[in-house]
Amino acid sequence: MCIIRKKIRHVSINHAVLRSFQKRALSGCLPEPSSFPSWSFEQRPFFRYELVHQSTKSMARVGRIITPHGIIETPSYVPVATNAALKGVDFRNLDANVDQHEGIDQYGQLVFSNTYHLILHPGREVIRDAGGIHKFTGRNQPFITDSGGFQVFSLAYGSVQAEREQHSELKRGHTVDKPYWSTSEDDNEDPVEVTEDGVMFRSYRDGSKIFISPEITVDAQKDFGADIIIPLDELPPHHISRSTLVDSVARSHRWEARSLRQHLKNVNGQAMYCVIHGGLDVELRKQSVEYLTSLPFDGFAIGGSLGKDRDELKNLLNWMMPMFEKDNRRNKPRHLLGIADEESIRHAVTRGIDTLDSCYPTKLGRHGTFMTSDGLLRIKQGKHKKSFGKKIDETCQCATCRNYDRAYLHHLFKAKEPLAVMLGTQHNLFYMQNMMKKIRKDILDNRI
Amino acid sequence: MVGSLTIISSKLSPSQAFQSSSHLFKNLRSCSKTRCFSSSSNSEKKKDVYSPPPLEVPSSFPDWAYEPRDYFRYELVYQSKISNARVGRIHTPHGIIDTPGYVAVATNGALKGVDFRQADEAGQQLVFCNSYHLLLHPGPEIIEEAGGLHKFVNRPDRPLITDSGGFQVFSLAYGSVQESLESEGELKRAKKNTRNDGLTKAGDKPVKVTEDGVYFRSYRDGRKIFLTPESTVEAQKSYGADIIIPLDQLPPYHIDKQKLVESVNRSHRWEARSLRKHLEDVKGQAMYCVVHGGVDVELRTESVNYLTSLPFDGYAIGGSLGKNSEELLQLLDWMMPMFEEGHRKEKPRHLLGIADEKSILGAVGHGIDTFDSCYPTRVARHGTLLSREGRINIKSGKYAKQYGIPIDQECQCSTCQRYDRAYLWHLYKAKEPLFMQLAGIHNIQYMNDLMAKQRQDILDGKI
Numbered sequence: 001m002c003i004i005r006k007k008i009r010h011v012s013i014n015h016a017v018l019r020s021f022q023k024r025a026l027s028g029c030l031p032e033p034s035s036f037p038s039w040s041f042e043q044r045p046f047f048r049y050e051l052v053h054q055s056t057k058s059m060a061r062v063g064r065i066i067t068p069h070g071i072i073e074t075p076s077y078v079p080v081a082t083n084a085a086l087k088g089v090d091f092r093n094l095d096a097n098v099d100q101h102e103g104i105d106q107y108g109q110l111v112f113s114n115t116y117h118l119i120l121h122p123g124r125e126v127i128r129d130a131g132g133i134h135k136f137t138g139r140n141q142p143f144i145t146d147s148g149g150f151q152v153f154s155l156a157y158g159s160v161q162a163e164r165e166q167h168s169e170l171k172r173g174h175t176v177d178k179p180y181w182s183t184s185e186d187d188n189e190d191p192v193e194v195t196e197d198g199v200m201f202r203s204y205r206d207g208s209k210i211f212i213s214p215e216i217t218v219d220a221q222k223d224f225g226a227d228i229i230i231p232l233d234e235l236p237p238h239h240i241s242r243s244t245l246v247d248s249v250a251r252s253h254r255w256e257a258r259s260l261r262q263h264l265k266n267v268n269g270q271a272m273y274c275v276i277h278g279g280l281d282v283e284l285r286k287q288s289v290e291y292l293t294s295l296p297f298d299g300f301a302i303g304g305s306l307g308k309d310r311d312e313l314k315n316l317l318n319w320m321m322p323m324f325e326k327d328n329r330r331n332k333p334r335h336l337l338g339i340a341d342e343e344s345i346r347h348a349v350t351r352g353i354d355t356l357d358s359c360y361p362t363k364l365g366r367h368g369t370f371m372t373s374d375g376l377l378r379i380k381q382g383k384h385k386k387s388f389g390k391k392i393d394e395t396c397q398c399a400t401c402r403n404y405d406r407a408y409l410h411h412l413f414k415a416k417e418p419l420a421v422m423l424g425t426q427h428n429l430f431y432m433q434n435m436m437k438k439i440r441k442d443i444l445d446n447r448i
Numbered sequence: 449m450v451g452s453l454t455i456i457s458s459k460l461s462p463s464q465a466f467q468s469s470s471h472l473f474k475n476l477r478s479c480s481k482t483r484c485f486s487s488s489s490n491s492e493k494k495k496d497v498y499s500p501p502p503l504e505v506p507s508s509f510p511d512w513a514y515e516p517r518d519y520f521r522y523e524l525v526y527q528s529k530i531s532n533a534r535v536g537r538i539h540t541p542h543g544i545i546d547t548p549g550y551v552a553v554a555t556n557g558a559l560k561g562v563d564f565r566q567a568d569e570a571g572q573q574l575v576f577c578n579s580y581h582l583l584l585h586p587g588p589e590i591i592e593e594a595g596g597l598h599k600f601v602n603r604p605d606r607p608l609i610t611d612s613g614g615f616q617v618f619s620l621a622y623g624s625v626q627e628s629l630e631s632e633g634e635l636k637r638a639k640k641n642t643r644n645d646g647l648t649k650a651g652d653k654p655v656k657v658t659e660d661g662v663y664f665r666s667y668r669d670g671r672k673i674f675l676t677p678e679s680t681v682e683a684q685k686s687y688g689a690d691i692i693i694p695l696d697q698l699p700p701y702h703i704d705k706q707k708l709v710e711s712v713n714r715s716h717r718w719e720a721r722s723l724r725k726h727l728e729d730v731k732g733q734a735m736y737c738v739v740h741g742g743v744d745v746e747l748r749t750e751s752v753n754y755l756t757s758l759p760f761d762g763y764a765i766g767g768s769l770g771k772n773s774e775e776l777l778q779l780l781d782w783m784m785p786m787f788e789e790g791h792r793k794e795k796p797r798h799l800l801g802i803a804d805e806k807s808i809l810g811a812v813g814h815g816i817d818t819f820d821s822c823y824p825t826r827v828a829r830h831g832t833l834l835s836r837e838g839r840i841n842i843k844s845g846k847y848a849k850q851y852g853i854p855i856d857q858e859c860q861c862s863t864c865q866r867y868d869r870a871y872l873w874h875l876y877k878a879k880e881p882l883f884m885q886l887a888g889i890h891n892i893q894y895m896n897d898l899m900a901k902q903r904q905d906i907l908d909g910k911i
Contacts, residue, residue, distance in 0.1 A: 088881035122848065122874040130851045130870060138866045388594045403602050407594055411586040418561035421881050
């Protein structure tokens, strides 16, 4: 049973109308697939997934996602350029490391930007008037934007980690019993207010109030013009009672259906992925997959709470991903939201994940932790002070490794030189791209 | 303190050594060793009877030092007929510097946010590293073990220049050039001290200057460091830059003549000591003197005459250069002709720490060959982009929608090839680290393009 708070205009109503309204209200009011136009179920001419090779050893698969701004080879890591820029690294640097293949089509690296941040700065109008994010950044390669849903969660709870530590207590000490989104009048201290209509944020830049609804986030993403867009969803915390989770998943479904509907009013050469929810609950995840894959989305993103550690995530993927092998679901790409540490990637790929995004590699890089084939290297440690002539990773061909040794990098990070941010990030991005290249090769060779 | 005594005694007669060291000890706080000294110096009634050592004479340097070096020379390409401007080339062991040329500052052995390869592409030749900062981190030992600065920072085919740390003496004591001008020579934290001459009493000062050298406190960990003319040369030998600079003392702008005379003389003594130390092991490096004298004609003349008589490889103009661009250019106007006399014109001239456009364009006309400043790179990261249309303050809202317009229409730098003002406005406002890189590259290219134009204009007879 879902609860709708909606104002009902009192006009003379006949009982038939009232009954149908109540029925809609009581039946969870999830829009049926049939309520979407039939043309929307056909493949888009500008966007599709192509299977190149299905591994014989696991669910892993190499594929291609065709987008208006380039072809994405999968599986692929998607770096995060929050404010339409990578932290300290020029896009050209990243794009230069994409393998091109025979033929006229251009292959490109998918990059993730955050709608929430872009709305706050530079704003919808600036990017729209520039002609969209590709023109604004001068980058003619694929982009994906999210809805801002994750920030609802982040703002309310601080961060995923902090949330787990607090066991779902809201910032500023609200009790766990209350559904965290219930917004009675005395809750106006919350930085975030959630209603059926949408979400009220406070801008972190200047404290002004901003309202995001499924429709508004789609309109913003239309302004930004990324190749792949994401509907508004609600991300519940990890520690939550089942009934609260049920309500949350239902709301996400309703929001995503609204977003999809808004998107279909003006497709604008963009593809929309749904976001599967349900936490770690088998039943709910199943329902979510069944429902959302029945709607005319172009791809499937796995969102929501993905477990409190790597083992829970692996477990979740183990029983959930086979659901995507059914029927036509195989023909659409699958994205894992917010995960990209090496171990998780290697596992997720064997379960058929096509793309994954995370700011983890770039964040590590700018704080002096380098990803290498021998594990993580923390360059600020004293033992690297005199590592003259020794590269971060002997096999790496990135500009950082070609030009600098560990001793100098140690010095730069310790001296807090801005150049260090660039060199660290650059290396880790290169490392991730190369790791994915190897993974694709391994799948083609049926080693994974 | 034993170490410093050794240094003094090698230079001076025993009685002079005693005098200078007792002056030293008098100014220290409690130290058991000093008590015996200070009791005997008490008879001097705690007055300053300090008489400085004499200036080194040219003849006290070996003859071979006066011969041209085979690894370093200035080559005149063209002398302007309408001014003192000149186009030239400085040949160093690690490459050529076209002059007049801009020298970018890479304080800690790195440009702020810009990779050396990017700077090279933008046309940067000579780069300046600060001895003082490198001394504190990572230290001369590490750099020497790496094989020198060129290897450590991986810039093997372009020249580097290091300074002595002398400028930081000033910066620490007075705050900054600007603060010094505003405070009219008062030391930071020197509220009650009436002796306002840089030759200070011990106290809470971060810096203590003596004849021997300078005591710093490391800004990183607060430990005390003693910098002498000899030790700065040793450090610079470890760094191995192509051009090195002797230790000098930089007095504030507001100073009375007597104090200035004393300061200039001390700088001369220090520089001679540095030179001597350098000549013990030349190591393929060139040493520039630093001409002092503030804005005083007489003192500047003396300084030029003295320092150019010693076997330095080039001349840097240091010390207080006036309180603004006008004073600077005025100073250059009467001082630079001195460098045209005799053999002096065969050596390159460097202007320390000035590179706003107006000063450069003026100084070029007076015969300056190279300038260093952190100004272009510093203003870059604070949002000021240099362009042929003037300075662009990118944080202004008017740039938010300047789509498709690069910072500078004529600029060929990698930033202008790809990005427009609107995106750069966004990056700056969003505090994205990428901005520093893009802005730095652009400003460096701009400066190098500007100097290339200057060189061409001189060749064309326009300057």
